[in-house]
Amino acid sequence: MKYLILSSKIIWKVSDNMKSMINKIKNSEFLTFNEVLRLKVAIVTSFLFVFVSLSVPLSSYNNFTSGVDILIPIGFALLLVLTMFLTVINLNRWAMHFSIYTIIGLTIFYVGRTDHFYGYILFFVTLTVIIFYQDIITYLLYGGGITAYGIFYIMENGQAIIGFNSTGLEFSSLTYQTILIGFYIIFLIQFIVSDNIYENMNNEWVSMNKVLKKYQTFSLQYLKENLEINEQNPIYKDPKFQQLISELSVFINEFFEEDGNKIAEVVEFYFFLHDQEIDDIINDKELPLITRKYAIELQKYLLNTRSELVSVLFDFTTLFKGDKKFQVCRYEYNLEKLFNNKIDRLLGLSILYKYLKTEVTQYDRWGKVSRVLTHEEISELFISKEFRAFISFEQVNFYLDNAELFEKHL
């Protein structure tokens, strides 16, 4: 009865883990890079488990000595345990390397110990495992190594897996080698192409994120000024709001632990931080470590700066803002691409100059959005490298030739 309960518990735990893994695979795009790496290691480990299990009957099938019979599968099993242990302690990159060592070991075992074609398939499986990790250096190093070993293996043992219908050893070996090299090279090309695309997209995304931060900082500044004008207090100073956050936090926390006092204290500390210089608290070595740690973590969610929470709130708000249907030029800000007609481009350049010169777009020395750009600042902007995203060299030259007219009339 005891064993029955124990085994049912184990089955329940395993099925629970499986469910969680399937859920993670289904939502893998929302995982962090570290979490994805851990998931990949878990998947590879499961597959390796199958190959290690298969090595048991094969080990005896190939009439190895009984010591080897036992030692080889145990060795691989130990490597798998080590890989899993490394993921548990969050050393996922090391776990990745160890999973690759395991599959390389298995490949060498299968092709070295057996004279069967299925062992050769493992070269492709190994390359697939390495590709799965999507790390070009790892692929070049381990992938290149295993491909080289594959070539060497065919050179040395090509006779062992020559087909019954083959025309001869030379062509059989050449076919094996060409296809293995081809497989490696095609995936190398795929790596380079996708890395290039991914890096460009990522660069654009990161820089766009920074621009967005600037807009949102402006919006927040306007809102602060609006409160000042109307002589109102910000929401985080409202005791009712503070109590509400505390009550809701305690309510959620009750699902995890009975004592609601601790989280109520953290909520109090959260609102306290709004009136402090946060960097002073973080850098104050006399304060307890836990206090500084909370300050670092809560900093992301303060309401008086353009924090992550404020950004998410603004982004959320944009779901409700009026939008237009998609047009080709919707995300285009370069006058050269926006307008085909030269006169339109010139008018665009003039309007852009006028906008920068008359509309408030800069902070003053007190941190308020109240300053416009001067003619000299605009000229500097126009000739800057970053501004090629808006106007062409031709337009800059036109501007420089007629700068006095721009300054006088716009």
Next chain:
Amino acid sequence: MKQNTNKYQYEQLERYKESLELAHLKTKTIIVNAIVFVFAVVVLYFLIETNVGTSMILSTMTMFLVLFIMNFAFYSYDNDHYNNLKIAMYINTLGVYVITIALILKFQTPSIFTSLFIAYALSAIYQDFKAMMLSNFSLFISGSILILRYPDIFRLSGNTDSQTFYILVFLIVFVLLLSLSSYILIKRKTFFYNQLAQIKESEVRNMDLLLEIEKINTKSELDSEAYYSSLSKFSNELSAKIGISNIFDRKIKILRDANVLSMQEILEKYPEYNQKEINELLNLELKLNNKMRKVGIKASQSQGIEVTRKEIFSESQFKSFNHQGDNYYVMIIAFVTFYALLKIDKPYLSELEEDKIKDILFNSEYFHRIDRNIINIYLENNEVFDTIVKDYLEGK
């Protein structure tokens, strides 16, 4: 209740994602065709060297030729380029499998069987979900049929036992691993397309929001008339300086008229311009259209945006209430503050109904920005949340 995390995504995303993908699909189509060409040359060499006969060489090369012609046709036909290239992609995926299967059936050796993996690798370049599923399926079905139906292919000269069971098991495990890996990789790739498209749209909307908040503060609109007057003076002086008649004047008049006239009336009043030209010109209009204001805002903030190598591939850029390593209390406080702010009237966003908040948090990517346990507690107890908010903010 079935979850649909796309319910609240910006409606412009799909079109932009398509245009992004199209640019990449063009490059990939060229690369795949170049590799298929090299493959064809290698196959031709082997066919000649093995003296298989002219008919075999001709039939195999014809298959390659048909593939190239179809690719060329789909690539050249400009109308609905995106879908044409997608069709070319599926044709390539299946086409290369057909060629390799034909080669396997001709030679019936284990070495040529591995060319199926080359067919798989070629389709992997596309990194397209449907193409990969098609490729995985083709690899599994063709591989299994060849193993079960033609076991002689795997007979080795030195070992008559072909051990097809092990080959089949290895193939199944291989295909499963490929399917899972391509599923995860393509999902992540699609996610980045989505993120990029989303941030582009988010930029447009955040600028709109900024203009709206600015208007709340300044309580004034942009003085478009002052712009047009300055433009008129400037264009007069410029024309005089260059020594030409004022070619800008008519266009500035159109910009002024756009506030009061319909498109039809503009076309009748200015017959020298067609609708396309007018539409393009209206991007310069300042009273009804925010395009130039957005160019101005973006341009004014263009300095100091640098991306360092360290920031690339950094997940810290993703804004969420679910950061790894954060204390649970912090995650709870972050979510609760966000939720409470949605329940409060703000100058830029009115308070939201409880049902609406629940629907958005469940059916949007915000679901994934919150810790799974916390969001589940909210979704199961949202009425309690609502009651607490009402209790505390009564008479706010």
